[in-house]
Amino acid sequence: MEANVSAAVLVTGATGKVGRRLIPLLLRRGATVRAASRSLLPARTGIEPVRFDWTDESTYEAARKGVDAMFLVAGPVPQAAHADYVGALLDGAAEAGVEKIVLLSPYGVGQAPPENPLRRIELALETSGVPHTLVRPVAFMQNFSEGLRWREALVEGIRERDEIAAPGGDGVVSYVSTEDVAAIAAIALTEDGYQGKAYAPAGPEPLTLTEVAEHISWAAGRRIRYVETDRTPIRDALLAAGAPPETAEHNSQVYVHAFSSGAQGVLNDDILDVTGRPPRSFAEFAVGAAAAWRR
Ligand SMILES: NC(=O)c1ccc[n+]([C@@H]2O[C@H](COP(=O)([O-])OP(=O)(O)OC[C@H]3O[C@@H](n4cnc5c(N)ncnc54)[C@H](OP(=O)(O)O)[C@@H]3O)[C@@H](O)[C@H]2O)c1
Numbered sequence: 001m002e003a004n005v006s007a008a009v010l011v012t013g014a015t016g017k018v019g020r021r022l023i024p025l026l027l028r029r030g031a032t033v034r035a036a037s038r039s040l041l042p043a044r045t046g047i048e049p050v051r052f053d054w055t056d057e058s059t060y061e062a063a064r065k066g067v068d069a070m071f072l073v074a075g076p077v078p079q080a081a082h083a084d085y086v087g088a089l090l091d092g093a094a095e096a097g098v099e100k101i102v103l104l105s106p107y108g109v110g111q112a113p114p115e116n117p118l119r120r121i122e123l124a125l126e127t128s129g130v131p132h133t134l135v136r137p138v139a140f141m142q143n144f145s146e147g148l149r150w151r152e153a154l155v156e157g158i159r160e161r162d163e164i165a166a167p168g169g170d171g172v173v174s175y176v177s178t179e180d181v182a183a184i185a186a187i188a189l190t191e192d193g194y195q196g197k198a199y200a201p202a203g204p205e206p207l208t209l210t211e212v213a214e215h216i217s218w219a220a221g222r223r224i225r226y227v228e229t230d231r232t233p234i235r236d237a238l239l240a241a242g243a244p245p246e247t248a249e250h251n252s253q254v255y256v257h258a259f260s261s262g263a264q265g266v267l268n269d270d271i272l273d274v275t276g277r278p279p280r281s282f283a284e285f286a287v288g289a290a291a292a293w294r295r
Contacts (some may be wrong), residue, residue: 005190007031007099011061012052013073014041017142017178018104018185022071025049025186038065038290041092054085064089069100069189070130074121079247083120084108090128099124100195102130102185107200107264110135117247135190138202138264141175141282144216145289158224158293164213165227167234167258172206177280187274199270204279206265212282219286220293231256 013019014035024169025031025236027046035041036052043049052063054074055079070093074082090101103125108139114120125132144164147155157165181201188194207215209226217224235252243251270280 001157005030007068008034008066009189010034010036010067012021012036012054012063012190015039016073017146018069018181018268019073019142021179021182022185026189027184029186029190031190032071034063034067035051037123038242039111039219048276053142054082054089057085057088059222061088064093064096065267070098070102071185071189072101072103072125074103074118079243080117082117082125082189086121090125094129098130100130100189101130102188103132103134104181104185105134105136107136107138107202107255107258107266110198111135118229128201133185133194133196134198135181136175136200137185138171138200138266139179139258140178140181141203141285142177142178142261142289143278145285145292146211153237155292156214156247158220159290159295162222162224163227164216164224165229165233166209166259167229167231167256168209170208170210171229171262172208172265173258173259174202174206174265175212176201176203176271176286177285179278180275180277183275183277186236195272200266200268200272201277202266202271204267205283206262206267207282209259213215217285219290221290224293240288266278270290 009031011019011033018219023035026033033047035047035049038053039053041049050062052059058093074086105122109118116136122134143154145155157163182202184199213224213226231252234255235248238251
């Protein structure tokens with residue numbers, strides 16, 4: 001049964017792959033939403049859009065004023081400064097009455113050393129004193145249909161050249177739907193009992209990129225093939241998105257490892273345990289996303 005709450009919830013990354021799906025789930029639970037992103041969304045009943053940019057502290061107050069809960073999606077290309085941005089946004093949050101925070105963080109960051117930029121964001125949250133939930137999903141299914149903030153090439157390659165060009169080889173990933181990630185976040189933002197916990201939402205089957213290509217072929221109605229690349233396209237895309245050279249080098253190595261090592265080929269019950277529903281399969285996702293691959 002869904003909670004009926006009257007909380008005001010700040011959703012950062014409101015235009016993103018999780019944020020966009022989270023907002024209607026929060027509204028259905030009775031919450032009101034402050035939808036924060038750089039591009040201003042249109043207003044709707046229950047949704048108050050605000051312009052918000054992590055790199056511009058003058059946008060923080062309008063975003064955080066009077067909210068009871070926050071969904072945090074940190075910067076586009078994780079750099080050291082993002083932990084400071086999160087620390088600044090959360091300065092005074094506990095005293096101001098913020099009761100719940102959900103941070104979207106990548107899979108495996110809990111094991112990273114404290115100086116890792118992504119782990120530093122999690123640690124900044126821990127020092128805020130606000131009860132929080134860490135949601136660290138494996139890679140999203142929607143990367144194949146909606147792209148990544150810093151890399152559109154994946155979906156374009158499928159649509160224009162019938163290929164998934166990426167590093168990864170035979171490595172498996174249990175790709176997760178952002179619908180399921182949003183469902184966990186909606187519950188943790190509006191119900192008690194989820195704070196102080198960490199979840200690693202994963203899909204129901206570890207897939208190689210060749211198997212991903214087969215699912216997409218079936219849904220798109222034409223053959224899509226997997227073409228293995230080295231990390232160069234990822235490094236170049238990170239550079240184009242504004243990452244400093246050393247960040248681009250390091251992050252591209254991390255991405256290749258994530259896709260080729262099988263480390264994200266995990267199975268767990270986190271989605272079932274929190275939402276009461278099994279995770280969506282890649283085949284279900286692909287049928288719903290087929291329009292993205294149409295020429
Ligand atoms: N993609 C994956 O497979 C995956 C897996 C696990 C975890 N994650 C985590 O999920 C998060 C989302 O990643 P994603 O690549 O998939 O992105 P996304 O959800 O497609 O979009 C990210 C959101 O961030 C906003 N944004 C970008 N730059 C911003 C800035 N300077 N200030 C404020 N908002 C900004 C964007 O809106 P505007 O451009 O309108 O501002 C957009 O709403 C990341 O933190 C990532 O670590 C991703």
